Amino acid sequence: xxxxxxxxxxxxARALGARIAAEAGDxxxxxxxxxxxxxxxxxxxxxxxxxxxxxxxxxxPGCPVCxxxxxxxxxxxxxxxxxxxxxTCFGDLMRVPGSDGSLLDAKAxxxxxxxxxxxxxxxxxxxxxxxxxxxxxxxxxxxTAPSTALTLMRAKAEGIRNLFVFCNHVTIIPPMKAILDSPxxxxxxxxxxxxVSTVVGIRPFEFVTNTYHKxxxxxxxxxxxxxxxxxxIIQQIHEGRCEVENQYKRVVHxxxxxxALEVLARVFKLRSHFEWRGLGFISQSALELQDExxxxxxEKVFSVPGVRVxxxxxxxxxxxxxxxxxxxxxxxxGTACTPETPIGTCMVSSEGACAAYYNFGRYxxxxxxxxxLASGDRPDAxxxxxxxxxxAVAEHELxxxxxxxx
Ligand code: SF4
Numbered sequence: 267x268x269x270x271x272x273x274x275x276x277x278x279a280r281a282l283g284a285r286i287a288a289e290a291g292d293x294x295x296x297x298x299x300x301x302x303x304x305x306x307x308x309x310x311x312x313x314x315x316x317x318x319x320x321x322x323x324x325x326x327p328g329c330p331v332c333x334x335x336x337x338x339x340x341x342x343x344x345x346x347x348x349x350x351x352x353x354t355c356f357g358d359l360m361r362v363p364g365s366d367g368s369l370l371d372a373k374a375x376x377x378x379x380x381x382x383x384x385x386x387x388x389x390x391x392x393x394x395x396x397x398x399x400x401x402x403x404x405x406x407x408x409x410t411a412p413s414t415a416l417t418l419m420r421a422k423a424e425g426i427r428n429l430f431v432f433c434n435h436v437t438i439i440p441p442m443k444a445i446l447d448s449p450x451x452x453x454x455x456x457x458x459x460x461x462v463s464t465v466v467g468i469r470p471f472e473f474v475t476n477t478y479h480k481x482x483x484x485x486x487x488x489x490x491x492x493x494x495x496x497x498x499i500i501q502q503i504h505e506g507r508c509e510v511e512n513q514y515k516r517v518v519h520x521x522x523x524x525x526a527l528e529v530l531a532r533v534f535k536l537r538s539h540f541e542w543r544g545l546g547f548i549s550q551s552a553l554e555l556q557d558e559x560x561x562x563x564x565e566k567v568f569s570v571p572g573v574r575v576x577x578x579x580x581x582x583x584x585x586x587x588x589x590x591x592x593x594x595x596x597x598x599x600g601t602a603c604t605p606e607t608p609i610g611t612c613m614v615s616s617e618g619a620c621a622a623y624y625n626f627g628r629y630x631x632x633x634x635x636x637x638x639l640a641s642g643d644r645p646d647a648x649x650x651x652x653x654x655x656x657x658a659v660a661e662h663e664l665x666x667x668x669x670x671x672x
Pocket of ligand 1: 580581582583584586593596597598599600603604608609610611612613614620
């Protein structure tokens with residue numbers, strides 16, 4: 267398949283891994299892949315096994331389902347239970363646990379909850395059910411927001427008045443800034459989000475190079491894309507450069523997609539603030555509908571509780587989303603929390619880091635031992651983190667890792 271097979275060449279991948287190992291030297295590198303799609307590729311293809319143990323990939327906050335806080339899910343479930351509502355959402359969202367069950371549980375309890383593949387499906391349901399109120403739970407970054415915007419524009423143009431959007435679209439730049447401002451994590455560079463960049467281009471990431479002096483390479487989603495991106499970051503640092511580079515030129519234009527940006531500006535505006543799972547409230551980090559589309563805004567038409575709900579005590583999704591913990595370091599990973607019985611969001615979506623670790627079983631005990639020794643990670647005040655003072659590996663902790671995760 268053009269643009270896929272040539273980016274999955276195993277010999278080239280091994281050669282690139284060897285070159286990265288040669289150029290990485292003794293330094294411990296921490297490179298964050300921002301996008302959940304990259305996390306998925308990394309584990310599906312075993313990219314970490316091709317990298318030396320001192321090149322660590324840190325998983326970022328770019329999985330749209332993972333970052334939705336429990337309170338926003340509870341809000342959606344409350345709307346789904348309103349009389350006469352047909353509640354539509356993407357399939358993975360249906361399994362995310364709220365404080366009193368998931369949307370699937372709500373469906374089992376009698377709410378009319380339907381899975382859709384696109385907001386246009388919700389529009390069709392609205393056309394077919396003119397006497398019902400059809401709500402679409404919109405999630406995603408700048409990648410998916412244009413499809414919601416175009417659907418609303420079509421609904422307005424066709425005079426359809428029974429479609430409502432519960433808008434949870436978020437933007438990628440503010441959480442990156444929050445991570446860069448956090449003292450928890452010292453990164454060497456970023457693999458920039460390929461999907462989001464198809465819409466916004468590469469220029470919005472220049473604040474990372476200009477203000478924080480970290481290189482960014484926007485990369486694609488095949489194994490060689492990821493490896494080449496890692497190599498480009500190491501090269502930049504060796505050459506004393508700090509730039510936003512575009513490895514994914516076959517898809518991403520430096521200036522993005524002007525048409526998509528135009529429809530985003532027409533339909534959405536920035537919210538003053540929005541709560542992110544694990545990251546708390548971040549100002550201007552999410553979208554809401556412009557006043558012109560207020561009649562389609564589920565938050566204005568329905569009574570949404572808007573209650574803030576704390577994550578379950580056992581859940582460490584926040585630390586995983588910030589890249590502070592590896593999924594297997596969460597106390598319930600692979601035991602109480604699995605894709606069949608998720609406790610947190612990161613175990614639900616295929617782009618979630620915990621689901622990627624669990625489903626592809628790429629966890630390597632030997633590799634993790636090397637990584638811990640190389641980084642000298644120490645426990646935090648709560649005993650979280652690796653728990654390896656002075657870089658020593660606690661053997662009992664390694665033994666405690668569930669078999670499925672290895
Ligand atoms: S294992 Fe489950 S609870 Fe723990 S961080 Fe992952 S998704 Fe969250």
